[in-house]
Amino acid sequence: MTLTATASNRVANGTITKYTLPSASLGALTASVNVFVPDSAAQAPVPVLFYLAGLTCTEDTAAWKAGMFNTAGKEGIALVFPDTSPRGAGVEGEDDDWQLGTGAGFYIDATAEKWKRHYNMYTYVVEELPNALKAANLGLDFSRWSITGHSMGGHGALTIYLKNPGLFKSCSAFSPITNPSRVPWGIGAFTAYLETRTRSLPPAEWLPHDASFLLASTKAEAGSLHILVDVGTADQFLIAGQLTPEALEQAQQTRVADGRGVGGELTLRRQEGYDHSYYFISTFSPEHVEFHAKYLKA
Numbered sequence: 001m002t003l004t005a006t007a008s009n010r011v012a013n014g015t016i017t018k019y020t021l022p023s024a025s026l027g028a029l030t031a032s033v034n035v036f037v038p039d040s041a042a043q044a045p046v047p048v049l050f051y052l053a054g055l056t057c058t059e060d061t062a063a064w065k066a067g068m069f070n071t072a073g074k075e076g077i078a079l080v081f082p083d084t085s086p087r088g089a090g091v092e093g094e095d096d097d098w099q100l101g102t103g104a105g106f107y108i109d110a111t112a113e114k115w116k117r118h119y120n121m122y123t124y125v126v127e128e129l130p131n132a133l134k135a136a137n138l139g140l141d142f143s144r145w146s147i148t149g150h151s152m153g154g155h156g157a158l159t160i161y162l163k164n165p166g167l168f169k170s171c172s173a174f175s176p177i178t179n180p181s182r183v184p185w186g187i188g189a190f191t192a193y194l195e196t197r198t199r200s201l202p203p204a205e206w207l208p209h210d211a212s213f214l215l216a217s218t219k220a221e222a223g224s225l226h227i228l229v230d231v232g233t234a235d236q237f238l239i240a241g242q243l244t245p246e247a248l249e250q251a252q253q254t255r256v257a258d259g260r261g262v263g264g265e266l267t268l269r270r271q272e273g274y275d276h277s278y279y280f281i282s283t284f285s286p287e288h289v290e291f292h293a294k295y296l297k298a
Ligand SMILES: N[C@@H](CCC(=O)N[C@@H](CSC=O)C(=O)NCC(=O)O)C(=O)O
Pocket: 053, 054, 055, 056, 057, 061, 065, 098, 150, 151, 152, 153, 276, 277, 278
């Protein structure tokens, strides 16, 4: 698995480099990723923060618009921006709808026959890409790894974090889809990507990919979770019922009520008047990087 650098720019006391890599998990397609490495990585390996972007985005969207570099450069944290789906898989209909297929990988491994050769963004993000970055000796320390994301990528960050207790130091999300098995975006994606045999609503096969279910049921030790979520009150997709942050709050209350969790593991903030856009993300992204720095550098 070799990374090939295709562009490089100096930014915020570091360098952002775009790489391509051949990806086995994405069915032998070429994937693209942007990686910001602060200069301090030349002295000692630096902690890593992954940013998972939302529907219709690429590896460039947050790199260009999220405004994370100054804080990451100051804190000495590397940033990794993966793409949001395989590109050019050739699956019938994959470019017909912005909520499914290209740009909409949902950070899960597909089990449905039609999608399962290429649509494996979970394995790509959690295993293949980190292994490629480790092998490239860029000075990244994956024993100090955190994850964040926006919308579909917020769902990705929360579910990947909750599926892998202990792998990440912290998790944050901007306007995440918190309960995909019960909202239109998630129902559409899971119906397509996941082979579903059970008739329950939501189907049992969907629940391991639902952040609210995962949070309510996780066996993570009390006090071991560190999650920050920001949602804008004027978010058009919040208003349309796609994000349902109350489901995540309810899940954490369940965890605490059962004696498996403690207060403070989840901080969910409603930011007055902000929408779903990168204007919102760039306003709060420095705080998110600082939040992760606290755990990455503890
Ligand atoms: N084309 C869509 C809008 C798509 C959109 O808003 N995408 C969001 C993520 S939504 C959840 O995952 C995004 O981040 N877009 C990139 C950007 O630069 O804003 C429509 O028709 O509504």
